[in-house]
Amino acid sequence: MDDDRSRGLEQTSGATPPVIAGERIRHWPAGTVLAGLGLVFAAIAASLVMWLAVDQRLVKDVALQLHDQTVPWTLERQRLARNLEELRFGGQSVLTAGDQGRREEAFFLIRVLAAHPSMGDDPRVAVLVAEVESFLAQIVSGASKPDMARWEALSNRLRLLADDLSVEGGQRMTVELARMTDAMNQARYKLLFNLILVGAFLASFLVILQRFLIRPLQRIHASLTTLDPHGPVPQPAPLAMAEIHVVEKAIVRFHETLRENEDVRRKLERLATTDSLTGLPNRRHFMGLAAAEMARAARYGRPITVGIADLDHFKQVNDRFGHSAGDHVLQVFAALLAETLRQTDLVCRYGGEEFAFIFPETAPEEAMRLAGRLRLRLADRPVVLADGQVLQVTVSMGLADGAGRGLEECLARADQALYEAKDRGRDRIVVVEAGHEGVLMPP
């Protein structure tokens, strides 16, 4: 038994180690991966914010320029244009006034307008205004007669210059606003691009988490909930973070240990319940099974028969042919039992050359027929020893009706019947039935 056990342990400990997929793949620690991804994300986010800030700065500069310079400058141009128009209307009044008083009155307004400081801001305006003022001054002073053709020319130049001034202001504002719109559009596209980039980064982050962390965790969960020592070796995910991989390898080793323990447990169980020479159940194991069968028969009032068989003159076999020949005879007889009895019948090596039986659902008459068949088969098959000698072996058997009785009592009665069979000359079967005893020889 010790040999068997140590042999079994050697076999299990020498088993080929399980092949673990993904051993050659580098597994990164989750902390490093997450910190790395976080740094990359922070760097990208910071660059994107700075990239956006460039446009925001541009928009701010243009807005400031509009507010501080372009709008006041444009308003100034508008006012200048309006003053030129006023000047033109005033000049017209000077030329068309009915009397000298009205002419001087109109010219007074011209002089006030011409003296306005803004008239000096633009050289074109300053020159033209001076020319108009001088032309009108000569008329008002009477130095020259009103020259309508010359006034028409001056009036047209005033109108055109006023138009130019209005358009210039509008043009400059349009250019500035276009710059601002461009910068804002660019900022909008950049923002969109940034959002797509951040979205893509988050999506890949989630994919990495799902693939290298969450899915392997789910595999671990599935492996642990379905861990079966005789099932397939759990295969670690080839792509997983280092911590997960360590746990998965531990599960593989755990599975291997479970399998070894289960193998050893089965071997020990077999050694504890089986007779090593014949392979039949041993007496202790048989007693447990037999007690359960007897109890079941008693509970349901079913027939059951108990038997004990003993090889005849077995001592002589040992003495004449040696102990190993005796062992061989025991093995041959055990094999004969296995092929003759029904699957539901229980048999064990009760001790030495004795065997015990339980025939469930079987009345003594039927058990006797079974025992008779066994006896005849043994008679038909002489045992051939290793050295070629042929040995005729016989068996005696005692049977007891087990209905309504306990196991120990039935075994004792069967043993008694066995002694009876021996007493009466061996190679026979004695049945002890309820109520009476008798010697029965099967046909």
Ligand SMILES: Nc1nc2c(ncn2[C@@H]2O[C@H](COP(=O)(O)OP(=O)(O)OP(=O)(O)O)[C@@H](O)[C@H]2O)c(=O)[nH]1
């Ligand atoms: N070879 C072998 N012999 C065994 C074993 N167990 C018991 N024996 C022998 O079986 C023999 C039993 O002899 P006895 O009890 O005198 O009975 P018997 O010679 O069969 O005579 P009857 O039973 O009266 O027919 C003894 O010699 C035991 O040594 C075993 O495992 N192997």
